[in-house]
Amino acid sequence: MEQTDYKQERRCCARLGWALVLTAGCALVWQMVLMLLAVSGRLLAGQTMYYLLTLVGYYLLALPLAYRLCRRIPVPPLTNRGMQPRLIGRWFVIGVALMWFGSLLGSALSDLTYRIAGLEPADLLTDMMQELPLAVILLGACVLGPLCEELLFRGLLARRLARYGQKPAALVSALLFGLYHANLSQFFYAFALGLLLAYAYFYTGTLRAPVVLHMLFNCYGSFLAFVLPENSLLPVLYALSWPVLGVAGVILLVWGRRQQVWEHGPCAPSMRVVFGSVGMTLAIIICFVQTAAMLLG
Structure with a gap:
């Protein structure tokens, strides 16, 4: 094991933190631009087009900048064990369990927080999804979202943090992944899934494994619920x-x-x-501010 140069390592972790800050900043600035264009009448777009344009700023603009910022951070090699359908199936079942228990805990704590704050409980994410066409949900939540989030949290963060060991890298990247969802109801299952997705990435040695799993989780957890016919036995099953x-x-x-x-x-x-840098500290603060804004909004 190498002698740790704490000053150098802190700079590397700071860059990772700044990459998260940059991603959040790009999303915020892009959203403000869209709002200004909409208010001025220069952007005549419905909610569907607005959602798709938001994804462009949140993912397609920010990711290349984040990778460029972290290009000098050493990337440790991974053991390539390849993807196996049996493992994907096993991890899928485990992931659904993590989603179910995590969502129960998150929803209970979220409702409790709303009651303590004297606010009416609200699920902004579900309300937004119900107003979007199924094709848009499939593209955004089940394709673009999982792909770009895996590139950011596993491909960029976990891969570079793995120089401190894969287990600490999985823990830190999963914590940031959970916080980045910016709401209490999603934090616990996002954190648990972040651990599983990081393990799938490290074990197989390929980013395809967590991408496929993430897509399956989002399809099962959100898209499938919208496509099942109401007047049938399928929703019950x-x-x-x-x-x-x-x-x-x-x-x-x-x-x-x-x-x-x-x-x-x-x-x-x-x-x-890992956490003793301005970049990482600011990234965590931003996540908490976004969570508070979602709660009060």
Whole structure:
């Protein structure tokens, strides 16, 4: 294991933090531009087009800049074990279990927070999704979103943090992934899924694994609920599938915990290095501010 140069490592982690800040900043500036164009009458777009244009600023503009900012950070090699359908199926069941338990906890705490604050409980994300066409939900939530988020949180963050070990890298990237969702109801399952997606990335050695899993999770958790016909037995079976897969996922997770493979990095893990920089601190503060804004908004 290399002798850790804390000053150099702190600069690397600061760049990763600034990459997150840059991503959030690009999204905010782009959204303000769209709002100004809409108010001035120069952008005559409905909610669907506005949502698609927002995705352009949030992902397609910010990601190349974030990667360019972090281009000098060392990237440790990964062991390429390849994707196996059996593993993808296993991780999918575990992921659905994590989503179910995490969403139950997140929703309960979110409702409690609203009550304490004297506010009316609201699910802004679901309300927005219900007003969008299915094709737009499929493109945004099930294709572009998972692809770009995996490039950012696993391909950029977790991969570079793996120099401190894959387990600390998974933990930190999952924490930032959960915070970046900017609402309490999604934090817990996003954090749990972030751990699973990072493990799938490190274990297989290819970003395709977490991308495919993320797409499957979003399709199962959001898109599928909108396409099932209401006057049929399918919605009931879909609702029952969550606790069934939840129990199965817990069994698989406990059964396979001793077979987990986490590789060590060349540098000693140090949370003081990872979080002891202005970039990372500011990124976390921004996440908390966005969460508070969503709560009060």
